[in-house]
Amino acid sequence: MAFDDFLGNRPILETVRSQLASCRLPHSMLFTGVSGIGKWTLAQFIAKACNCLRLKDDFCNGCPNCQRISENAHPDVKNVAPEGQFIKIDQMRSLSREVFFKPFEGKCRIFIMDEAEKLRDEAANSILKTLEEPPDTSILILITSRPNDLLPTIRSRCQMYPFAPLPLADVELLLQGRTSYSSEERQLLARIAGGSLGKAVTIDLAEYRRQRDEMLALLEACSRNFLYANAARAASGWLDKRKQAEFDSKTGILFTLLRDLFLLKAGAETQALTHADIAGKLATLSSLYSINQLMNATQSLDHLEAGMRRNLNRGLAADQFVLRLGGVTSNP
Numbered sequence: 001m002a003f004d005d006f007l008g009n010r011p012i013l014e015t016v017r018s019q020l021a022s023c024r025l026p027h028s029m030l031f032t033g034v035s036g037i038g039k040w041t042l043a044q045f046i047a048k049a050c051n052c053l054r055l056k057d058d059f060c061n062g063c064p065n066c067q068r069i070s071e072n073a074h075p076d077v078k079n080v081a082p083e084g085q086f087i088k089i090d091q092m093r094s095l096s097r098e099v100f101f102k103p104f105e106g107k108c109r110i111f112i113m114d115e116a117e118k119l120r121d122e123a124a125n126s127i128l129k130t131l132e133e134p135p136d137t138s139i140l141i142l143i144t145s146r147p148n149d150l151l152p153t154i155r156s157r158c159q160m161y162p163f164a165p166l167p168l169a170d171v172e173l174l175l176q177g178r179t180s181y182s183s184e185e186r187q188l189l190a191r192i193a194g195g196s197l198g199k200a201v202t203i204d205l206a207e208y209r210r211q212r213d214e215m216l217a218l219l220e221a222c223s224r225n226f227l228y229a230n231a232a233r234a235a236s237g238w239l240d241k242r243k244q245a246e247f248d249s250k251t252g253i254l255f256t257l258l259r260d261l262f263l264l265k266a267g268a269e270t271q272a273l274t275h276a277d278i279a280g281k282l283a284t285l286s287s288l289y290s291i292n293q294l295m296n297a298t299q300s301l302d303h304l305e306a307g308m309r310r311n312l313n314r315g316l317a318a319d320q321f322v323l324r325l326g327g328v329t330s331n332p
């Protein structure tokens with residue numbers, strides 16, 4: 001394992017390597033991008049490259065320093081994570097102190113802060129000065145999938161490295177080494193995870209397919225000879241109040257199914273679909289809907305999802321979705 005083994009995001013990797021080689025690595029870095037695409041891994045690689053006993057500007061993964069960094073047991077490499085819901089001000093106060101310690105054993109102290117969006121304002125404000133002028137012997141790496149939730153004053157003090165989702169082929173390849181899924185299943189996982197390996201490995205594919213079947217049944221019930229009672233029955237599992245987590249994931253599935261129906265209407269190739277494995281079924285469904293029905297339904301689904309955070313009456317909003325998808329009502 002070394003820098004060359006890093007997958008995806010080559011421009012970022014090359015930038016970091018050249019900054020390391022020229023001793024110009026910024027001391028306050030911000031890694032952004034969806035979760036599961038290698039942000040934390042690259043931060044670990046940097047920690048190793050800065051402290052490896054055998055290699056310069058790269059790492060061997062075998063020396064005592066590299067090994068202890070892998071085990072999160074090196075005194076000069078510190079991982080900071082939320083305690084409970086937030087990263088707290090006490091954590092930031094001790095970080096601000098420790099940043100100024102000389103390295104105990106290695107060459108450089110590295111502080112990796114995952115989920116940096118969970119810094120509350122007070123905690124964030126307390127490290128502004130540290131981020132602005134860290135000592136030469138310390139590097140702070142902030143990681144977030146939601147950079148817009150960070151205070152602008154934090155963002156402006158760090159050099160930003162925007163990570164992109166991994167190419168689907170890379171995710172499929174990595175899944176091959178880690179799971180026993182078939183090639184078709186790996187393809188589906190890579191697509192529904194949107195290029196995030198971290199997400200792909202946590203998806204329970206059997207459960208995902210069960211929920212997708214339920215959402216397909218809802219789309220079918222709304223498509224032909226629309227009857228409200230049939231559609232409401234098909235939606236009942238989705239709206240079950242005892243299954244809040246399922247509601248969220250089923251809503252996500254509905255979005256991707258509707259998107260595929262749109263793409264098919266627009267004449268897209270099977271390869272462009274998220275649910276390419278059921279392209280035939282989706283092509284039939286797509287022919288039963290008008291563009292307007294699909295657009296109206298997607299709008300209501302947006303409204304429903306946004307409203308969930310404001311305690312919108314879910315039943316009413318879902319009715320609206322079903323009626324619009326069924327072509328009974330359109331935009332007000």
Ligand SMILES: [Zn+2]
Nearest residue numbers: 052060063066
């Ligand atoms: Zn090493």
